[in-house]
Amino acid sequence: MRIGLLTEGGYPYVGGDAGLWCDRLVRGLGHHEFDVYAFSRSQAQEDAGWVPLPPQVTRVRTAPLWTTEDDGVVHGRRARRRFTEHYGELAAVLSAADPAATRAPAEADRFAHALYGLAELAHDEGGLDAALRSETAVRILERACRAPRVLRAAREARVPDLLTVAARLQHALRPLSLDWYEEDGLGAVDLCHAASGGTAALPGLLAGHFFDVPLLVTEYGVRLRTHYLTRPDAPPAVRSLLAAFHGRLAAETYRRAAFVTPGNTHARRWQERCGADRARIRTVHPGMDATPFVEAEESPEHANPDTLVWTGRVEPAKDLVSLLHAFSGIRAEVPGARLRIIGGPAGPVGAAYLEHCRALAARLFPGGAEGGPHPAGTGPVSFEEIGGPEPTVRAEAYASGAVIVLSSVVEGFPDGLVEAMLSARATVSTDVGAVVEVIGGTGLVVPPRDPRALAEACVALLRDPERRARLGAAARARALELFTVEQNVAAFHDLYLEIAAHSPVHRVLLNDTGDPLPFATPAEVHVPVDRTGPASRPPFRTAPAWATGTPERATDVLRPPTPASATPVPATPLVPATEAAR
CATH class of the missing domain: 3.40.50.2000 (Glycogen Phosphorylase B;)
Incomplete structure (x- = not known):
């Protein structure tokens, strides 16, 4: 194909x-x-x-x-009429739209008629960018917003608002x-x-x-x-x-x-x-490549039994502040516990957030927050830059810890959590995004922004190595079944x-x-x-x-086409797409 x-x-x-x-x-x-x-x-x-x-x-x-x-395209009279008709219909649908009507067949057909009408006009004339940026487009939007039975927000649109909307629509319709x-x-x-x-x-x-x-x-x-x-x-x-x-x-x-x-x-x-x-x-x-994480799974003896590991991009959505407060409670129960925060900042906002977290760690653990590249030393908390984008570097980080922690307040699909599961590590995660679906009972899940619950879950695993081993083995089996490249x-x-x-x-x-x-x-x-x-x-x-x-x-x-084979391609065993529980 x-x-x-x-x-x-x-x-x-x-x-x-x-x-x-x-x-x-x-x-x-x-x-x-x-x-x-x-x-x-x-x-x-x-x-x-x-x-x-x-x-x-x-x-x-x-x-x-x-x-x-x-695009240098100048539309004639007939093309301008077609543009006014289709763009006007699009503007009317948007200004009169409401969430309940999104799936209404009549409204869907009106939107489709306007969209494909503009596409056919673009092909017939060789482009549509100039028309979408024109004063005509803004006036069409204004007429649609001033028509009867439109949304109140659309009716109150001012000229700067209409200019902004026209520019965003031109950007979205560029294809x-x-x-x-x-x-x-x-x-x-x-x-x-x-x-x-x-x-x-x-x-x-x-x-x-x-x-x-x-x-x-x-x-x-x-x-x-x-x-x-x-x-x-x-x-x-x-x-x-x-x-x-x-x-x-x-x-x-x-x-x-x-x-x-x-x-x-x-x-x-x-x-x-x-x-x-x-x-x-x-x-x-x-799908993720499980190969780099095999050594971490096969060498659990290299893990420090009192070390927690957090990896990822440093940004406010990761809620490292709650993690640091939770670790303060963990240290009260497990005095030898250590926390490795491994990852770089995500842009200027992430850099400022990282400095804030360093300052907080210095207040919570006086004389003990490290900023060097290695976790060795007397400090219980270390902030480290990850050594590179290679999966083997992250696998070594997971291998060094007994428990992998995810403290986010916003998360989509948690790739780092899957990597920790492939490394056969016990995990403690916040209930955000697809975390519960990914974990599936092979790790501990706590509410977001709850340092006490996060601390209690980490302490429970740090004190029970047999439970950590069972959860880690189950996590790896689940990850190999559902989250591999082959699948x-x-x-x-x-x-x-x-x-x-x-x-x-x-x-x-x-x-x-x-x-x-x-x-x-x-x-x-x-x-x-x-x-x-x-x-x-x-x-x-x-x-x-x-x-x-x-x-x-x-x-x-x-690129030169791949020569067609003169013999049939051998049949490949098929694995049906996994259906997650609704």
Whole structure:
């Protein structure tokens, strides 16, 4: 199969979000071809370059999200009328939107009609950026907000608010103006796999609209929730209109996707609340490489039986203040206890928070808080920079402790907790995010911001080595069953084949003489399926006449295609996607 992998600020850029996950997926599915369509978030990200790409990545096309480019397109009278119609309908839906109407079929159809109408206009005219930034767009928003029966916050929008909303909508709708939607672009892939919701999924929606390419959406952190948590100080009108847009876009994405794959039950609940069909949701936990942590599991004698270890990025959400206060109570019960805080600050806010934590530790433990790179000495608390990004460095940190502590007040999927479980270490964690789902009874969980409960749980494990060993062994067994790279790759391989079995063949591969290549079309597409149920996607649509010959505006890097094999690929045992308990 040929997969169109859609990313935003991630793969293939160095240090991008979800970059490691995407790289493991691509390398683990070497018998498929991958075309990567990536959005960059900053000049620094582009300057850092790409990670090394495997041979199965045959094409990379990129587009920036951090610049405002003038496409130079001047619309004629008919195009301006079309823009006014579709953008006006979009503005009317957003200004009249309310949370209860997000999943209403009529409102969903209005949003979809406006969105795809703007997309078709962008293709017909060669771009839409200038129109989205124009005074006309602002006046259309103003008329929609002044119409009867609109939200109160929208009715009270001032001109600066409307300018802000227009600029944010132009940023969010920038993918409409790209030249990716061609027969030799996204129209040539068998499946679009969006590595996140929001902007990254929008090209997949358009590929489905124009070419009936199926869409798979993976969200390890729900993008809509991220939008709700950012810019809390924005004016009410801005928050209201943008929340309506992102909510509608999320609902349309879930409605059109063949499958939606959250990384945990917490994300799944958000998706269901935003309109995702439960029958098309498959929970696929993130996969991690267990190999670097084997030595930590096999060498428990190297662990200090009185040492607690915390690892991660230092920032306020990790609540190290509560951890330090809890450790004060731990020292009263276990005088020989030590605490290693291993990790660097996350930006300027993290650096200031780290200094605050150092000062607090100096007050709580006079003469005993260390700042050196090694935990040896008389101080019970040490602040250490992690030695590098390699997993072996983190494995050594877990190996040095008897109990691994997570003290966060906000957490998505706790990767560090999974690493500690793979290291067969007993854990004490706060009940946030997906922690309870990950732990599954193999560690102790306490309420967040409760130093006393955190201290009591740590003392209980420090005093009971047999219990620590039992919990650590159970934790490793659970992590190996649910959270490995192999499990993750096999689950997506299974989903790819299931989607292919329910989708039409979009391309026929030919050899040099023009004959079909043997085994070029996977046998799974010929599997009989039950088509009596409700359709999960709109009817097949042929490629429009304008889909060829458009000039390129985004970076397009082609790699030589992988030669097709003349023999069938051996069957690979499939592991079904793990369904977490709701």
